[in-house]
Amino acid sequence: MDQNDRAPGQRDKVALITGAGGMKGVGRAIALKFARLGVDLALSDVQLNAEDKHPNQVRTGWRGIESVAEEVRALGVRCLTVTCDLGDSQQIHALVKQTVAHFGHIDILVNNARAIMGADKVPITELPEEVWQHFLTINLTAPFILTKLVAQEMIRQGNGGRIINIGSDTSKRATRMGAAYGSTKQGLVALTQAAAQDLAPFGITVNCPCPGSINTDRLSYWERAQAEAKDMSYEEFRATIVKEGVDATPLGRIAEPEDVANLVAFLVSDDASFITGQAYNVNGGLLFH
Numbered sequence: 259m260d261q262n263d264r265a266p267g268q269r270d271k272v273a274l275i276t277g278a279g280g281m282k283g284v285g286r287a288i289a290l291k292f293a294r295l296g297v298d299l300a301l302s303d304v305q306l307n308a309e310d311k312h313p314n315q316v317r318t319g320w321r322g323i324e325s326v327a328e329e330v331r332a333l334g335v336r337c338l339t340v341t342c343d344l345g346d347s348q349q350i351h352a353l354v355k356q357t358v359a360h361f362g363h364i365d366i367l368v369n370n371a372r373a374i375m376g377a378d379k380v381p382i383t384e385l386p387e388e389v390w391q392h393f394l395t396i397n398l399t400a401p402f403i404l405t406k407l408v409a410q411e412m413i414r415q416g417n418g419g420r421i422i423n424i425g426s427d428t429s430k431r432a433t434r435m436g437a438a439y440g441s442t443k444q445g446l447v448a449l450t451q452a453a454a455q456d457l458a459p460f461g462i463t464v465n466c467p468c469p470g471s472i473n474t475d476r477l478s479y480w481e482r483a484q485a486e487a488k489d490m491s492y493e494e495f496r497a498t499i500v501k502e503g504v505d506a507t508p509l510g511r512i513a514e515p516e517d518v519a520n521l522v523a524f525l526v527s528d529d530a531s532f533i534t535g536q537a538y539n540v541n542g543g544l545l546f547h
């Protein structure tokens with residue numbers, strides 16, 4: 259894609275996306291959507307052990323952010339890949355530094371990564387403190403640090419900016435066995451609202467899409483354990499979860515990663531310049547507040 263072919267408003271923009279390496283993940287869908295708009299990309303993810311990868315990714319030899327980088331470069335944008343464990347503040351600082359050193363600026367930040375689900379999915383009386391702490395660290399503290407560092411950079415640049423925090427329907431309504439995840443996703447709404455007010459004078463907007471169930475290839479230790487206990491394959495058990503979501507959703511399906519990417523693309527566009535501090539549902543009519 260020639261620089262001149264890029265969509266108005268997105269030309270020469272650079273976006274940093276965390277958790278971008280999933281083969282069917284929301285981060286990859288956002289990266290592809292941005293690439294089609296001509297946005298250059300810094301894609302980040304943690305180095306996963308084989309046992310933490312989704313079976314499909316192991317089967318197909320998926321290489322995480324390196325595979326996504328090949329896809330977006332084929333669409334004509336520049337792409338930097340940075341391995342970063344969001345549990346380590348020094349690695350987060352290095353991620354921002356590397357992105358700025360490579361591209362010279364950051365215009366869009368998407369806090370998309372989250373702690374791998376599973377160990378948290380227990381009643382609160384059984385929730386280990388270290389699991390609670392891990393979820394806080396990856397899902398809330400890391401977005402805070404990234405918001406702080408990237409916003410400092412955006413203010414220095416003087417061209418405004420866009421920050422997107424990927425929430426969840428649990429940002430609006432926590433679930434049973436979901437104290438850690440729900441607390442972090444509701445905390446993300448508070449972070450969004452506070453940052454939106456602090457950063458408004460600099461033309462930086464901060465918003466929080468809140469998807470219901472998404473048809474991703476997320477790995478959940480809980481789902482894997484349930485599948486084993488029921489003598490089902492991981493895919494078979496996952497299909498039962500998807501069916502429950504479909505049955506409960508007025509629009510008759512769960513979200514595809516692209517449904518979330520479409521809202522994100524709107525929120526980072528010039529058309530959304532007067533929208534900030536909002537937490538928008540992408541849930542097929544499942545929740546209304």
Ligand SMILES: NC(=O)c1ccc[n+]([C@@H]2O[C@H](COP(=O)([O-])OP(=O)(O)OC[C@H]3O[C@@H](n4cnc5c(N)ncnc54)[C@H](O)[C@@H]3O)[C@@H](O)[C@H]2O)c1
Pocket residue numbers: 276277278279280282283284285303304306342343344345369370371372373374375396424425426427468469470471472473474475476477
């Ligand atoms: N999948 C769903 O049903 C669903 C529903 C509502 C909201 N969401 C939200 O959408 C976003 C993306 O969801 P998904 O299902 O594509 O994601 P996912 O569960 O596949 O995880 C996203 C990424 O986070 C990365 N990650 C995990 N630990 C990390 C660490 N320590 N450091 C850096 N990265 C780390 C993973 O490697 C992965 O690529 C998340 O914020 C999630 O909470 C997902």
